[in-house]
Amino acid sequence: MTPPRQEEVPWARPSCSSRLPRERGGAVGLGMVLVVVMGVSGAGKTTVGSRLAAKLGWKFYDADDYHSPENKKKMAEGIALNDEDRIPWLCALHDILRREHLSRQDAVLACSALKKMYRHILVSGASAIESSHPEQPRENPALQILFVHLDGSVDTIAGRLEKRRGHFMPPELLKSQFDTLEPPRTPENCITVSLEKSLPEVVLEIEHAIFSG
Ligand SMILES: Nc1ncnc2c1ncn2[C@@H]1O[C@H](COP(=O)(O)OP(=O)(O)OP(=O)(O)O)[C@@H](O)[C@H]1O
Numbered sequence: 725m726t727p728p729r730q731e732e733v734p735w736a737r738p739s740c741s742s743r744l745p746r747e748r749g750g751a752v753g754l755g756m757v758l759v760v761v762m763g764v765s766g767a768g769k770t771t772v773g774s775r776l777a778a779k780l781g782w783k784f785y786d787a788d789d790y791h792s793p794e795n796k797k798k799m800a801e802g803i804a805l806n807d808e809d810r811i812p813w814l815c816a817l818h819d820i821l822r823r824e825h826l827s828r829q830d831a832v833l834a835c836s837a838l839k840k841m842y843r844h845i846l847v848s849g850a851s852a853i854e855s856s857h858p859e860q861p862r863e864n865p866a867l868q869i870l871f872v873h874l875d876g877s878v879d880t881i882a883g884r885l886e887k888r889r890g891h892f893m894p895p896e897l898l899k900s901q902f903d904t905l906e907p908p909r910t911p912e913n914c915i916t917v918s919l920e921k922s923l924p925e926v927v928l929e930i931e932h933a934i935f936s937g
């Protein structure tokens with residue numbers, strides 16, 4: 725399918741965001757948007773997230789660029805990360821999103837965000853893990869983030885990973901990624917998009933969710 729040109733799709737214009745309300749799914753609030761494209765390794769987060777950001781003229785961050793050398797080494801050796809490995813990484817990613825929020829910059833982050841608790845950290849930072857101490861004041865309000873889950877079959881993803889070259893993440897870790905995944909569900913602010921669709925279709929579906937709510 726040939727995707728419509730951006731100027732042919734009114735809701736695909738970045739300038740629409742400031743006048744569109746958000747109720748369900750869409751992340752448009754006070755005129756700026758934070759989107760996290762999430763899913764297991766090989767789901768297409770980098771491919772989809774970077775294409776979406778480029779199309780909208782928004783900033784793009786790839787969570788892979790923020791892993792410690794130790795984390796990357798671990799994954800390259802075929803060892804799955806655990807909570808302890810991921811939490812500081814997620815807190816750093818939260819800080820990036822908060823900075824963009826404060827400067828009113830629309831942004832897309834590609835990040836696995838496999839567990840509900842990980843998504844809470846992206847939304848609220850370290851306070852998400854300290855919530856067992858309610859007496860502690862929350863330093864910052866939660867960020868409004870739209871989580872876009874790229875969902876699809878193990879077979880499709882494994883097939884794509886087999887063909888992918890030059891990436892530190894080995895296909896053998898795919899099973900552990902699925903084992904860890906807690907798919908986002910309402911009341912999380914999320915949509916699910918099939919990764920089996922073509923790249924232009926996936927991007928268009930996300931744009932529709934962002935701008936139409
Ligand atoms: N909709 C799509 N149709 C066909 N191929 C796709 C699609 N989306 C992504 N791919 C391909 O699938 C492979 C995995 O995509 P990508 O590297 O973006 O995944 P990822 O979720 O960022 O992976 P990781 O978490 O391991 O970094 C790439 O080779 C990419 O070109």
Ligand SMILES: O=C(O)[C@H](O)[C@@H](O)[C@H](O)[C@H](O)CO
Nearest residue numbers: 764765787788805836837893
């Ligand atoms: O285990 C995870 O949370 C994910 O695997 C990420 O850490 C990786 O960055 C990515 O998915 C691999 O490229």
